Amino acid sequence: MADPVTLPTPSPVRKVARAVKDSKAPAITRAAAILRLLGRSERPLGVQAIAKELGLVPSTCLYVLRALAEEELVSFDPDTKRYALEAGVLTLARHWLRRDPFNDLAQPHLDRLAARFGLTMLGVQAVGLDHMIVVAMAQSGSGFQLSTQVGSRFPALISATGRCIAAFGDYPVAELKARFDQLRWDDPPAFGDWMEQLRQTREQGFAVDEGQYIAGATVVSAPVWKGAGRPVHALVAIGIGAALGRELGALQAALVEAAGTLSGQLGGGA
Amino acid sequence: MADPVTLPTPSPVRKVARAVKDSKAPAITRAAAILRLLGRSERPLGVQAIAKELGLVPSTCLYVLRALAEEELVSFDPDTKRYALEAGVLTLARHWLRRDPFNDLAQPHLDRLAARFGLTMLGVQAVGLDHMIVVAMAQSGSGFQLSTQVGSRFPALISATGRCIAAFGDYPVAELKARFDQLRWDDPPAFGDWMEQLRQTREQGFAVDEGQYIAGATVVSAPVWKGAGRPVHALVAIGIGAALGRELGALQAALVEAAGTLSGQLGGGA
């Protein structure tokens, strides 16, 4: 999986401007935009550069930065007058990880499956229909592998995991179609075919993506339930298509079993 | 090292109230306080509970929460009307980790030393004189160990690492004294002794804490420079005192060497 950070960046200026207008707490919208910009940036940025990039007023931008620095979410170098992300964001992330039992419980399963099948395993969480986020990862460590990192974001409906989210989410078809049309695949399926695959996913209890999202890569995904309603998490296996070969069947079975066990532990299930 | 999250919680109400007053962007101060509160909380919280805990007006609190939810930093369950941290904070953390070369470069050293000496190794970053944050960790995996997690925060001047920060930071003595007086140790050193230890730390290039911060635990810490000025990072070794025994000398040498190598790689050094 390629890192989606470098995907099309639809000029933040307009987005931020609109979001700020609609929000009843625009300072927060601005702050979030600044944090994301600083995260995206390779190097620390000055007030002016940030303001220009996001279409903010420099003075306002300065006040926001100062507040963020005060909260230790942003670092400030008095010599260069540059701002960057600060380690405080790590502390928040740690708390988030600790708060959700999925993260701890999934790890052993991921480690085991990654070692057994020699591929990359992910624990993924869906955030509505917008994104899914990688929250846990395990790699077998042997040979070449597709790699990603904890915290990476992907469009919610992409690849095998996207099929799980769509299949078990009970969303209106119109909404699925709208989102579906914005996805980028290496080898895009037709919407009709994709809907048929959703039916199949519901039937089987897992989804497979053979080279459609990323050419040459096979992705298998099984949903994990935390309670009633739609599944929020999924276990994902990513392997080089050729290397998987006839182990695919065994992998699917093992993945579904692990997902089932996890759902049980989390108090989910059908 | 005990997790400092459960340390004295000096009633957030007053702190938040003061911070909000002083800030030119109070919404951000409030937002940060809410994020931290949600991180601290075991379970999702409602608007009212959050507002009361932080001394905020419920309606304002609601607007802030909505803005944070819009930014995917906070999750909202429409059924229970409860808010919690959302996975978006992970994405920020990932960007932060990627942005600082220390995190990637330190890991191999930590792994190596943890395995060789059979103890817990940390990569630590100082945030001013307020805190230090664990940004990387390695454990040998054998036997009992003192444990902490990436993202954990500690008072900046505590233990061996605190001595490094103080010794090489060139801070006014008055400021050191003020901070020093607020530290909690299992076996607190006198300020005079501590100042003498700083001198020694400068001389040796590393600091040792033998059971003062945590009874029975030996902590060794060596500073890592990224550029001129004060060191921002440190490599830390934590072991059960008895288990370390006469390996202590070898550990100190190895730690200082690793820290020196890292400083070189980061373009720092004396």
Added chain:
DNA sequence: GACGATCATTCAAAATATAGAACATCGTTC
């Protein structure tokens, strides 16, 4: 070493987010 340009910062007017009360909604108890 002085000039010019760029950037960070400050300041007072104006737009607007906030506070507090009123309203709506939910779950509980009698």
Added chain:
DNA sequence: GAACGATGTTCTATATTTTGAATGATCGTC
């Protein structure tokens, strides 16, 4: 099953933040 209590949400006047120009600092260039 109805009334109560508590919680979430909306509404509007006002105190505040935001704005955009003016000031001050800093860097690179001639």
